[in-house]
Amino acid sequence: MTKTYAEFQHAWRELATLPAGALLNRDERDLVHLTLERYWNDGSPSGHSLGMPVRWAPASPAPSFRIPIILAPADLVTVVEDLSEASILVERTSDALHQVFALHPRMRNVLAKQQLLPGDRNSDSQLRVVPTSSGRTVAVLDASGFRIRYYLKLAYPDTLGRFGRDLSLFKWLSSIERNRMFFDAIGGGDAIRFFPEASGSYLELMGVSHGVGFLLRSMPMGHNPDEHLVVPAFSLWAAPASGDETILDALVRRLGWTSADARHFLIDNVVDTYLYLAVDHGLMPELNAQNLLFVIGKDGSCVPCLRDMQDVFVDDVIRARRGLSVGGVAYKRLNVVSPDLRERRSFSFDFKLGEYILDPLANIVGRNDRARREIRQGVREKVRQKLVAHPDYWPSNNTWFRYANKPGLSRFDYDRHERPRWR
Numbered sequence: 001m002t003k004t005y006a007e008f009q010h011a012w013r014e015l016a017t018l019p020a021g022a023l024l025n026r027d028e029r030d031l032v033h034l035t036l037e038r039y040w041n042d043g044s045p046s047g048h049s050l051g052m053p054v055r056w057a058p059a060s061p062a063p064s065f066r067i068p069i070i071l072a073p074a075d076l077v078t079v080v081e082d083l084s085e086a087s088i089l090v091e092r093t094s095d096a097l098h099q100v101f102a103l104h105p106r107m108r109n110v111l112a113k114q115q116l117l118p119g120d121r122n123s124d125s126q127l128r129v130v131p132t133s134s135g136r137t138v139a140v141l142d143a144s145g146f147r148i149r150y151y152l153k154l155a156y157p158d159t160l161g162r163f164g165r166d167l168s169l170f171k172w173l174s175s176i177e178r179n180r181m182f183f184d185a186i187g188g189g190d191a192i193r194f195f196p197e198a199s200g201s202y203l204e205l206m207g208v209s210h211g212v213g214f215l216l217r218s219m220p221m222g223h224n225p226d227e228h229l230v231v232p233a234f235s236l237w238a239a240p241a242s243g244d245e246t247i248l249d250a251l252v253r254r255l256g257w258t259s260a261d262a263r264h265f266l267i268d269n270v271v272d273t274y275l276y277l278a279v280d281h282g283l284m285p286e287l288n289a290q291n292l293l294f295v296i297g298k299d300g301s302c303v304p305c306l307r308d309m310q311d312v313f314v315d316d317v318i319r320a321r322r323g324l325s326v327g328g329v330a331y332k333r334l335n336v337v338s339p340d341l342r343e344r345r346s347f348s349f350d351f352k353l354g355e356y357i358l359d360p361l362a363n364i365v366g367r368n369d370r371a372r373r374e375i376r377q378g379v380r381e382k383v384r385q386k387l388v389a390h391p392d393y394w395p396s397n398n399t400w401f402r403y404a405n406k407p408g409l410s411r412f413d414y415d416r417h418e419r420p421r422w423r
């Protein structure tokens, strides 16, 4: 069934104002997912707001906006893999001399001002998109108007949150590389899901900006829009956007989870996922609350789902020990000579997973101090067991590393702390 744009707008307005229970009962699961992405979010604990003009911001009430699809000289564009999934991008206008290329409207303006693109927008096609929580990644819906066809991760010229959001060559290429490694580690398995970033295009430019990329992000393998609702981790503990029930309470009520189920699905499985990737595959995903999601099945199942291949650190020390391929794009890659090998392992586990995910999850899943203590002990035991064969993994058992909460930090600006909470 195809929705007209007016029908889509109407459905969107309705979903955006529903309380948790009513929202989760709706059949338009992909649109419910986008509603959670945009409105059931208290923001990053770093406190830095996204800082995006309101007409493109996820929190804007507008259901969607349009991005320009430009025609770029084909000899300046590198295409990786198959963009046919994004047929709207390739069918329309690509030919032997031109390649269609997706840009964020803000990026188009900046490049046109630097005279890197024609200022004339009349030659652009437009694509209607729905923003996600990161702002620069946008969802493209299919003709039905309530299913996600794919996402586009776009370059953005300014800082969003704490960091710049360019997609320069090394970030673009490493995303595609890390996606392959994730595919080798996880594939289409049932226990862990992730959003593949297998393809994209890169446009070479002159001058200050050497070029920009975009990535095509697909739905997780095995995603069935009739069965699965994808819930961002941050939505679980966000203050209710409508009514007074939280998303977690509505899920628990609807799926009949016990507190042991909630702990198993939301905490233990996430820790197992992290340890499997980090210790068995040398892949350290950046698990902030925006990069972790859960795929909730109609049958009450719940599987962790990861996104953002750009932020995955590769631990070649572990990979070499495991007989896996080492070397590749040098961005976010650790080896025996990296000065911050152990600091980064701690940062990734203790700070990102621990502070951004496990702390808030333990607060809502554990109903009292005793339950929270038990959750913590369970996680510590898992970590200890997993690392028996790697006694040199952490900087020390009593030290952990995080970043201070200030802007403009570089990779090596770690703050050292004592008494890790989660190991």
Ligand SMILES: Nc1ncnc2c1ncn2[C@@H]1O[C@H](COP(=O)(O)OP(=O)(O)OP(=O)(O)O)[C@@H](O)[C@H]1O
Pocket: 041, 042, 043, 044, 045, 048, 049, 050, 133, 134, 135, 136, 137, 153, 160, 161, 162, 165, 234, 288, 289, 290, 291, 307, 308, 309, 310, 311
């Ligand atoms: N609840 C939240 N927790 C953390 N970050 C959030 C949250 N809500 C919005 N954000 C924004 O999401 C972005 C997270 O950064 P990250 O590097 O993971 O994403 P990205 O690479 O820009 O995009 P994507 O996740 O789509 O790949 C930041 O811009 C941050 O401000």
Ligand SMILES: [Mg+2]
Pocket: 134, 290, 291, 307, 308
């Ligand atoms: Mg992200």
